Amino acid sequence: MAATVRERRRQETTDAILRSARTHLEQAGVEGVTLRAVARDLGIAVSALYRYVDSRDDLLTELLVEAFTEHGDAVDAAVDSALADDPDDVAAAITAGLRAYRAWSVAHAAQFGLAFGAPVPGYHAPAGRTIAVAVRPGSRIMALLATAYARGLVDDDVLTARASTLDDGTAAGFDALAARQSYPLPAPVIALAVDAFVRVHGFTVMEVFGQLRPLVSPADAYYEQLLREIVATLGLHA
Template structure:
């Protein structure tokens, strides 16, 4: 925590810059973000804001990190009240992502929508918060596997050597002993989950189709859990 008045003032200004950036993201879109506009709403001359944020890309990075952490907090809060069962917690995680994205469509779009032209997110700043939810997902898959809630396929999928190397890196990075078939299914679960969320948030169905989007999402979720090979413990 900042301990001096100057440090506290700087921290408050950075908080305000991110807040105003979120507001402009929602009204103008990521590609139209402007530090001049942020400075205007902050009540300072445009040159002053550059003492805190050096460029539009740095502002985008702040908003990306802020969005990933907000999503991670939403998931963590939902899981804290979920039953102690990895499959039910997977469902809770998925619904938390869906709920957050509907409440924060602009922030979801920044994280998982169309890339902003000319912007490359710095991995050292965005990967740790960006993998919070993925880490939780993989941990839940590992728990479901260890408690024999997931059926292995009758025939293991063919994993080309280049993919096998990546799968090994995933096991090492996340400290999880998952078989190739479950890593493959986990990737399909994650990308399909984001596809289902995006179809709703970006209204790919059309405004008059599927009025009960939560019920539709739960159907998607049932299919994804079945795809994992879920078998309830009896």
């Protein structure tokens, strides 16, 4: 059914509100995202915004969902492109996905900061709106590793070595994660994936927040070497 004129206008206004909020986020950080600033951009009274958003927290949630969605889309696009080139090269697909994880984050530092930076005082992201979109990049990489494991592409010696370093509590936690997310993987494989993601995310956080700059800048070559090490650590056969 075609949208009514009223529905289209409401969507247009909602989109304009989100664009304005994102601009303020990019220019002034989360402190710059206020209903008053957005209302001023749209040329309407603050009270009129409440027809579209319930509060500033609601606006922050929309920005957060948008950030997580775009981040996940970037990783998915990179993985899909790699698999289109060679459906059997799981290592290349994982590399492409992790490369896109960092690239999107660096290019969208304000959104990444909202998602993974210091908590916004008084704001609590609604789990029902944010968790599913937030875990998309990690879930996609985990799915690729599950594919590699099912095909026998993960080196048994690597798995044995990683299993020998897992304490019971950590192994139980990884088993619980596998059950909760329906990952058909034993704890050592989950551990390898988490190891990789901790390195990638930690690197990205340090770069986005300027903590890596005194050590190495630009960091492209450093990150590419890190990706090669990660793929090797995952024990993936060709």
